[in-house]
Amino acid sequence: MHRWARTSTPSHDATTCSDEEPPHSPEVVRNAMNSFLRDHKQPIVVRQVEAVSMDFHSRFHARGRDYLYQIYAPRQLVHDRHSAKRSLPSALFTRDTAWHVPVPLDIQAMSEACGYFVGKHDFTSFRGVKCQALTPVKTLDHVGVEVVSLPDTYPFGQELQLINVEVSAPSFLYHMVRNIVGALVEVGRHKLKPQDIERILHGKSRQLAPRMAPAHGLYLKHVKYDM
Template identity: 40%
Template sequence: MADVEIQKQRIAMAIEFDGRVFHGWQQQDNATSVQAELQAALLAVEGETVVTVAAGRTDSGVHAEALLVHADVSSARWQRSHLAYLHGLNSRLPDSIRVVGVRAVKADFHARFDCRGRTYRYLISNRNTLSALHRWRYFWVPRALNLEAMQEAAAHCIGRHDFSSLRASGCQAAHAIRTMSKVDVSRDGFAISIEVAGDGFLYHMVRNLVGNLVEVGLGKQTPEQFRELLAQQDRSRGAATAPAHGLYFIDALYDDFSASDLIGKS
C-alpha cells in the first residue's frame, strides 16, 4: 500500500534565545547552533526532518528576542492545538531557546525573502564596575559616555547610504547600500540602548556602528568625524567592532505582521 502523503502547513515561529552558548543561528559541523537545536526539536515532534529558514543569521554570542523562522509541519498535528504544538516544541528545546509565538502562514511565505525590515538592539553597561548579573548581556564601558554626542552621530545614519565604513571584511553582500529608518540612542540609569531598524544589515554592521558610537561618546571621535567616516566608505578608518554579547535581534517586519507581534500568542 502506498504511503499516504502528509498534508503540510507552513508556520512562522518567533524564537528567543541566549546566544552565549551558541555559535550563531546557522547549523554547522562541529558547533552548537540554534537552528540545529530547533530542527532536532521539530524532528522529535514531527517524526521526520524539518528544514527551518530564519529572517536573518546571527553570529556567535548574539541573542534574540524575536527571530522569525518558518517551517513546514504536519497540518493535522498543527490544527489539533496551536498552543500544544508550541509547548511540545519548547519541551524538547534546551532552556536557552524558546519558541515564544507561532502562527500559520501561506505556503509560499518566506521568513528571509519576504522580510521588509529588521530591528536590532545593542545594550551597553555604562558604570564603573562590571555587573555580576549582566556580564553576558551588555557591553561594559566603564568610562562616562556623552549620550548627546552619540545621538548626534547616530542621526547621520538615518536614510539611504552606502555603509561600507561599517561593513566587515567577510561580508558577502552584493553592495553596501542600506536604508536605516531608526537609530535611537537612549539611557536608563546605567544602561545605554542603541536600537537600529532598517531594510537590511551588512555583516557586523550594527556592532561596527556601536564601536564608533562608543568612540564618539568617549570623545575620541566627534559626530562630524563620524559623518565623514561614513562618507569615506572605508572600514579600515573605523573603530573596533563591539562585542557580540551586547547585541539582540528583536524584530522582523512583514506585510501583515511582525515577529514581535507573535510573542505570547498562538
C-alpha cells in the same frame, strides 16, 4: 523547515522566525513546540504561530529588522581605586549579555551622531570584512540611543547606567550594527566627534571606522513581515 535569525555568535535572538508545513492549527503547533522546549530544558519560548502561504520564506520575505544593543557604563568617572572595584560584581550578572564600557559615555553626543547614520548611505566603512552583499548601500530608518533607568534593587544601579542602542532598517550588511555601535561608543568617549561619522561614511573604507562592538550585547529584537 526554514529558520531565520542572522546574528553574530554569541549574540542573542530576541526574535527568531521559522517556517514549516504542519498539518495542525497554529495554536496546536505553538503549544506543542513550547511543551517540547520545556521538556528539553531549552531557554526558548514560542510566542506566536501564524499560517502563511506555501511560498513564504522567513528570511527572504522579511521587510524590516529591529536590532537592540545593550551597554553598561558608569554614570561618572571613578578615580578612587576601591570605588572602581566595587562596580565589578555587577559585571558577573551581565558580562555575557551586554558590553561593559569602563568610562562614562556622553549620551547627547552619541544621539547627535545617530542622525548621520539615518537615511540611504554607502556603508562600506561599516561592513564586515567577510560581507558578501552585492552592494554596500543600505537605508537606515532609525538609529537611537536611550538611557534606561535601573531599578533600585539592581546591584550598583546608582553607579551604573544601562544604555540601549536601537537600529532599524529593511536589511543590513554583515557586522553593520556592531560596527555602528562601536563608532557611537567612540563618540560617547570623545574619541570621535559626532560629525566624524559623516567623514567616515564618505571615506568608504573600513579602516576609517573604530573597532567593532563585541557580539554579546547584540539582540535581534523584531522582524517585520507583510502577511
